[in-house]
Amino acid sequence: MRITADREVCCAAGQCALIAPDLFDQSDEDGSVVLLEAQPDAGRLDTLREVVSRCPTGAIRIEEDPGA
Amino acid sequence: MSYPDGSPGWLITRHAEAKELLTHKSFSARQEGIISPVPTELQYDGRAADPGAFAKTDDPIHSQYRKLVTGFFTVRRTRQLAPMIERIVHEQLDDLEKAGPGADLVEVFTESVPSRVMCEMIGVPESERKTLQRHVETLGRLSCTVPEALAAVSGMSGFLSRFVPARMDDPRDDLLGDLIRGGQLNEQELMGMAATLITGAFDTTGNMLAMGVFTLLEHPDQLARLREDPELMAGAVEELLRFLTISHLGASRWALEDVEFAGQAIKKGEVVTVALPAVNRDPERYNNPDQLDIGRTDHGHLALGHGVHQCLGQHLARTILRVGYEALFDRFPTLRLTVPGDEVPMRDDFVHYGPRSLPVTWDD
Ligand code: SF4
Numbered sequence: 001m002r003i004t005a006d007r008e009v010c011c012a013a014g015q016c017a018l019i020a021p022d023l024f025d026q027s028d029e030d031g032s033v034v035l036l037e038a039q040p041d042a043g044r045l046d047t048l049r050e051v052v053s054r055c056p057t058g059a060i061r062i063e064e065d066p067g068a
Numbered sequence: 069m070s071y072p073d074g075s076p077g078w079l080i081t082r083h084a085e086a087k088e089l090l091t092h093k094s095f096s097a098r099q100e101g102i103i104s105p106v107p108t109e110l111q112y113d114g115r116a117a118d119p120g121a122f123a124k125t126d127d128p129i130h131s132q133y134r135k136l137v138t139g140f141f142t143v144r145r146t147r148q149l150a151p152m153i154e155r156i157v158h159e160q161l162d163d164l165e166k167a168g169p170g171a172d173l174v175e176v177f178t179e180s181v182p183s184r185v186m187c188e189m190i191g192v193p194e195s196e197r198k199t200l201q202r203h204v205e206t207l208g209r210l211s212c213t214v215p216e217a218l219a220a221v222s223g224m225s226g227f228l229s230r231f232v233p234a235r236m237d238d239p240r241d242d243l244l245g246d247l248i249r250g251g252q253l254n255e256q257e258l259m260g261m262a263a264t265l266i267t268g269a270f271d272t273t274g275n276m277l278a279m280g281v282f283t284l285l286e287h288p289d290q291l292a293r294l295r296e297d298p299e300l301m302a303g304a305v306e307e308l309l310r311f312l313t314i315s316h317l318g319a320s321r322w323a324l325e326d327v328e329f330a331g332q333a334i335k336k337g338e339v340v341t342v343a344l345p346a347v348n349r350d351p352e353r354y355n356n357p358d359q360l361d362i363g364r365t366d367h368g369h370l371a372l373g374h375g376v377h378q379c380l381g382q383h384l385a386r387t388i389l390r391v392g393y394e395a396l397f398d399r400f401p402t403l404r405l406t407v408p409g410d411e412v413p414m415r416d417d418f419v420h421y422g423p424r425s426l427p428v429t430w431d432d
Contacts, residue, residue, distance in 0.1 A: 011131065011134065011138075011376040011378065012134070012135070012138035012139075012141070012142065012380075013380075013382065014141075014142055014143045014378075014382070014383055017143040017144070018140065018383065021143070025144065026138075026139075026142035026144065027142075028139050028144075029139050030135040030138050030139050031135070031138030031139045031140075031141060031142045032135070032138070032406075034077075037136070039271070043384060045420070050367075053368060054368050055366075056090075056091070056373070056374045056375050056376065056378040057091065057375065057376055058091065
C-alpha cells in the first residue's frame with residue numbers, strides 16, 4: 001500500500017495530521033501536508049480510509065497493493 | 069425553495085451531497101454572488117470581498133492568501149499554543165470564582181477566552197478587545213440594520229487603520245508581525261487579513277464553548293461519562309461540534325454556470341445553501357443522529373465546513389474548547405444552571421447560535 005499526498009491541492013485543514021499524526025504532518029511554512037510514511041502497514045487501512053474521507057480537498061490517495 | 073429576495077435557491081440536507089457541493093468546481097464562494105437564505109437587511113449587493121478577506125473568494129486568490137496564514141494554524145502549532153490558552157482560561161476562571169457563586173458564564177468566561185486568545189496571537193491591545201467584540205457581534209446579528217452595520221464596519225476599519233500601520237512600523241513577534249516581515253501583503257491586505265482573523269475567531273468559538281457547557285449540563289449522563297474518563301474529551305468536542313452545529317445558517321455557494329447537481333438543473337447564478345445542522349444529523353450518515361453521544365465513533369461532521377474553505381482556525385478552536393471544558397468542569401465540579409434549560413435566553417437572531425447569557429452557580 002502506498003499513500004500519495006498532493007501539496008498543491010491541500011488546503012492545510014490538517015485533518016490528516018489530526019487523525020493519523022504518525023503518518024502525516026503539516027509544514028510550518030504553509031501548513032500543507034507532509035507525508036511522514038508513504039508505505040504504512042496494511043493494518044492502517046481503516047485509519048487511512050478515514051483520512052481520505054475527511055480530507056476536505058481530496059489531496060490524499062491510497063494505492064492498494066494489487067492482489068493484497 | 070425561494071430566498072427572501074425572491075430569487076430561486078436550493079437547500080441541501082444530505083451529508084453526501086453537502087460534501088460534493090463544497091468541493092464542486094462549478095460553485096463559487098465569492099461574496100458577489102451570495103444571497104442570504106434568511107431575511108436580513110445586509111445583502112451583499114454584488115460587491116467583491118475586500119482585499120485579504122479570503123474567505124469570500126475562490127481559488128487561486130483564496131489559496132494565495134490562505135497559504136500565508138495556514139502555517140500558524142496547523143495541528144502542531146495550535147498544540148504549542150496550549151499553555152497560552154490554559155493561562156487565559158485559568159485567568160478567566162479566577163474571575164469567575166471571584167464573581168460568584170452565581171455568575172453569567174457567557175460574560176465572564178465563554179465570550180472572553182477566544183477573543184483574548186486571538187488578540188494575543190495578533191497583538192491587539194486588551195483595551196480594544198471589548199469594542200471589537202461588540203462590532204463583530206453587531207455584524208453577526210441578522211436584525212442588524214444598514215446604519216448599524218456601517219457603524220460597526222467603520223469602527224473596525226477605524227481601529228485597523230490605526231493598528232496595522234503602527235505594527236508595520238514596529239512589527240512584533242506574533243502572527244501579524246510574521247505576516248508583515250513576510251512582505252507579501254500590503255497595508256490594505258493586512259487589514260483585510262486581520263479583520264478575517266478577528267471575525268473568524270471572536271464569535272464562533274465563544275458560542276461553541278457556551279453551547280457545549282449548556283448542553284453538557286443538560287445531559288448529565290454524558291457529563292458524568294466525560295468526568296469518569298477524560299480520554300473521551302477529544303471525541304466529545306467533535307460530537308458537540310456535530311450535535312450543536314452553531315453555524316446554523318449553513319454555508320452557501322453559487323453556480324458559476326448552468327450545472328446539473330444531485331439530479332437537479334441549477335442555473336448559473338443560483339445559490340445553493342447547505343443546511344449544516346440537518347447535514348450533521350443526516351440519518352443516512354449517523355446512527356441515532358439526534359442523540360448526543362460523546363463516545364460516538366461515526367465521526368466526520370461538517371460543522372467546520374468542507375472543501376478548500378474548511379475552517380482555518382479549527383484546530384485552535386478545538387484546543388480552546390478542550391482546555392475550556394476540561395478546566396471549567398475541573399474547577400467547578402458542582403457547576404449548574406440557576407434557571408431551567410428552556411429559560412436560558414438564546415441568540416436566535418445571529419449567524420452563530422448560542423446562549424445570550426448562561427446563569428450558573430456552584431457550591432463554594
Ligand atoms: S487533510 Fe487534506 S487538505 Fe487537510 S492538511 Fe491533510 S491533505 Fe491537506
